[in-house]
Amino acid sequence: MNQSEFSFPDFDFIEEERGDCLVLCPKGHFNHSTMPLIRERLYEHCCEEGCRIVMCMKDVDLIDSSGLGVMVHAHKYCDKYGGMIVFSDFSEMIDKNMKMLSMDKFLNFCPDFRSALEMLG
Numbered sequence: 001m002n003q004s005e006f007s008f009p010d011f012d013f014i015e016e017e018r019g020d021c022l023v024l025c026p027k028g029h030f031n032h033s034t035m036p037l038i039r040e041r042l043y044e045h046c047c048e049e050g051c052r053i054v055m056c057m058k059d060v061d062l063i064d065s066s067g068l069g070v071m072v073h074a075h076k077y078c079d080k081y082g083g084m085i086v087f088s089d090f091s092e093m094i095d096k097n098m099k100m101l102s103m104d105k106f107l108n109f110c111p112d113f114r115s116a117l118e119m120l121g
Contacts, residue, residue, distance in 0.1 A: 012059075013038050021052045021120055023113075027059035030067035039070050046074045051083030054116045058089035068103070075107050084108060088116035 011034040012027040022045055026038060045051055055074075057063075063071075071087065078085045086108040090098060098104055110116040 011037060013041075015041070018117075021054060021117065023054045023056060025056045025059065029062045029064075030057075030060045030070075031062060031064040032066035035066045035070050042070065042074050043077055046077035046083065046085060047081055048083065049081050051078055051081060051085070052120045053078065053083070053085040054113065054120065055085060055087045056089050056113055056116070057087055057094070058091075058113075060094065061091065063094055063097075068101075071103075071107060084120060086110055086116040086119050088113050 011029060014023075014025040014027070016023045016025070024038075024042065024045075026034075028034065042055075045053055053074075055071075074085050088110040089112055090109070095109075098107075098109065103109075108119060110119055
């Protein structure tokens, strides 16, 4: 298991390899202030041929339009390169907001980490 951690005052980002799957765990606000800290690294992984990524959002307490844009672009990059990204473990409030925006019809969402791994196959 290979793990990296990036820490900033209002944001943490843990990256861990689990077999042929990459697990990304942001913590804090997923917004315009923190996107520069994760965007390039996330897109780099999404552009790897056949990538398999779980983004565990259990410790994310806010997602703004910038964060949502990064999620959509990550999904598009993964799709373009024959991979998949699955977002899991949203808080109840964020889950409701994502469904209200119909993002659950476009992005791959799972209620928990285990089902996200199962979705990746």
